[in-house]
Amino acid sequence: MQEFLNFVATVMNVDASQLTENTAYGEIEKWDSLMHLKLVMAIEENYDIEIPIDEVAHIKTLRDFYKYTQTTNKAD
Amino acid sequence: MRVALLSNVTVDLLADQLRHDVDIYVPAGFDTWQQEILSADSGLYEYGPESIVVLLYADGHENIWDCKENGEQLIMEWVNTFETLANRLPNIPVFVSSFHMAGDNCHYATEQRLNLYFAEFMNQQIHKLYDEGKRIYALPVDDLVYDIGKKAFYSPKMWYIGSMPYSIKGLTALSELIIQYLSASKGAKKKCIAVDLDNTLWGGVIGEDGIENIQLSNSKEGRRYKDAQRLLKQMKNQGVMLAILSKNNLEDVEPVFSHPDMLLKHEDFVAESINWDSKAGNIRQVAKDLNIGLDAFVFLDDNPAEREQMKAECPEVTVVEFPKDTSKLPEVLSQVYRQYFFRLDVTAEDAEKTAMYQAEKKRKTEFSASASPEDFLKNLHMKMDIHLMKPEELKRVVQLVNKTNQFNTTTRRYDQDQISAFNAQINADVIAVRMSDKYGDQGLVGVMIVKYAGNSAEIDTFLMSCRVMGRKAEIEIMAELKKYWLQKSIRTISASYIRSAKNAPVCRLYDKLGFSPADNSDVEIEVGAKCDYRIKTEDLPDTTGFFDCTDCFVS
Numbered sequence: 203m204q205e206f207l208n209f210v211a212t213v214m215n216v217d218a219s220q221l222t223e224n225t226a227y228g229e230i231e232k233w234d235s236l237m238h239l240k241l242v243m244a245i246e247e248n249y250d251i252e253i254p255i256d257e258v259a260h261i262k263t264l265r266d267f268y269k270y271t272q273t274t275n276k277a278d
Numbered sequence: 279m280r281v282a283l284l285s286n287v288t289v290d291l292l293a294d295q296l297r298h299d300v301d302i303y304v305p306a307g308f309d310t311w312q313q314e315i316l317s318a319d320s321g322l323y324e325y326g327p328e329s330i331v332v333l334l335y336a337d338g339h340e341n342i343w344d345c346k347e348n349g350e351q352l353i354m355e356w357v358n359t360f361e362t363l364a365n366r367l368p369n370i371p372v373f374v375s376s377f378h379m380a381g382d383n384c385h386y387a388t389e390q391r392l393n394l395y396f397a398e399f400m401n402q403q404i405h406k407l408y409d410e411g412k413r414i415y416a417l418p419v420d421d422l423v424y425d426i427g428k429k430a431f432y433s434p435k436m437w438y439i440g441s442m443p444y445s446i447k448g449l450t451a452l453s454e455l456i457i458q459y460l461s462a463s464k465g466a467k468k469k470c471i472a473v474d475l476d477n478t479l480w481g482g483v484i485g486e487d488g489i490e491n492i493q494l495s496n497s498k499e500g501r502r503y504k505d506a507q508r509l510l511k512q513m514k515n516q517g518v519m520l521a522i523l524s525k526n527n528l529e530d531v532e533p534v535f536s537h538p539d540m541l542l543k544h545e546d547f548v549a550e551s552i553n554w555d556s557k558a559g560n561i562r563q564v565a566k567d568l569n570i571g572l573d574a575f576v577f578l579d580d581n582p583a584e585r586e587q588m589k590a591e592c593p594e595v596t597v598v599e600f601p602k603d604t605s606k607l608p609e610v611l612s613q614v615y616r617q618y619f620f621r622l623d624v625t626a627e628d629a630e631k632t633a634m635y636q637a638e639k640k641r642k643t644e645f646s647a648s649a650s651p652e653d654f655l656k657n658l659h660m661k662m663d664i665h666l667m668k669p670e671e672l673k674r675v676v677q678l679v680n681k682t683n684q685f686n687t688t689t690r691r692y693d694q695d696q697i698s699a700f701n702a703q704i705n706a707d708v709i710a711v712r713m714s715d716k717y718g719d720q721g722l723v724g725v726m727i728v729k730y731a732g733n734s735a736e737i738d739t740f741l742m743s744c745r746v747m748g749r750k751a752e753i754e755i756m757a758e759l760k761k762y763w764l765q766k767s768i769r770t771i772s773a774s775y776i777r778s779a780k781n782a783p784v785c786r787l788y789d790k791l792g793f794s795p796a797d798n799s800d801v802e803i804e805v806g807a808k809c810d811y812r813i814k815t816e817d818l819p820d821t822t823g824f825f826d827c828t829d830c831f832v833s
Contacts, residue, residue, distance in 0.1 A: 239436055239440045239442065244446055247446055
């Protein structure tokens, strides 16, 4: 999990200590709608997984993102 | 640098990346780029950009791209908008993305691929604007797609969710390309590439392997070196100076220049240091001869010890990391080009730079051997061609007016439109001076802008390239103009000298040409101080006798 949070911190350009698995969309200033999309792209690319388009809007916390990295939902 | 980023898609993430290097303005609202350009009181003009990037994603527009006429029509609408922009901000470079789209299509085998047609069509339109003198450049987004692949460059998910067609990888590539173009608008970063010979321009060591065993050929292993040479030659043709720094015996190297696959010839190099001295010492000497700083050099050498020594002794020189796998040598050179030598425009003077430099070297040698400066000038067989500026000379004249500092009496800067306007006026002349001698053509080296009122003329601008200073050309120009002005019944000439930080060399120019000064006590010291001069046309100097002026407009 910490490795994942570290990765998210670099994408958001914030200090990793500011993030926990419970950090939620809109809770910190940097995580706006644009950053949300950037996270989707960055996490997909880095973990070689796919987050289906219909689920993107339902992701609320970093834990929700983290779950995708643990699945076998590999990109084509 | 202040840069406006206009687009028909969401570019906030791209803007964030670009903000690491430049200041970015993105208009409010989605797909408002045309309104921004067309309404004169938009945020774009208020912002006052120094460069503009227009990024248009063809799929951003509703899909009309399966009909040739509709596509052409839309592209022309875009192009007209670019033209409006270029007219409103004439001195600002505008970078327009090449035609690109990512949407999927069902193409049958023999179908004409309209996307390729539109790409070429739009490219031609952009080039046409450039040829008409607009500072509009195509930003080759399609190169990036070739480089990293369509699937990696675009992200359909981001497009469908956020109207952003590009992936993270795509955004990074795009921002690098944009930065490359923006920084080129300030000119190339470096001037000269100094190269080793053995295992750099050919494979093997000439002194040991001999001419029949080095790798340099049209196919297989030797081709990588031939390709490397081809890239260096392309750079040279754009005004990059090439120099050789090699530890070798001169007589071993010479036969390679006759090798059928040796693309680079002696005349492609501005300097050849082939000896056993340290390369740091040699590069210093080359820098001195070329009159450029060590920080204008890039150094390419396969030998890590030479590279380390160069870094240690000449830290200003940029040392290229030589590829371990030399099949990557051409790729490394193209990166070097993009990073250090990429330029937006290449003038005829750039293309001739090496030849001109070599001619200058011969002149210097002859000068040192001459009995007197007059002897030297007489033996040069100089030719002068003075005439009213021709349309094809406009770009060079604008370049000289805006970059000449030393031999420039008033340092007034004018843009292309202003120069064209002077040229079109009945009561003004834009006069161009070309020079050549037995060593070569120096091209367009002098400009004078003259305004007329009744029987008097006023020299608004008089400048010459520093490469022809010391040839008495200024006297000859006046002698020729004397005839021209007498024919036009011009009785008096007025001129002025305005002191700048750099034009001290022409501080007493008009005094030397016989003009009478008004009060001029301040011009020796104070930047901005102005001294006015006057002369009767018949008192202008006569010919120096050093020039053949048969091509001049009054002769």
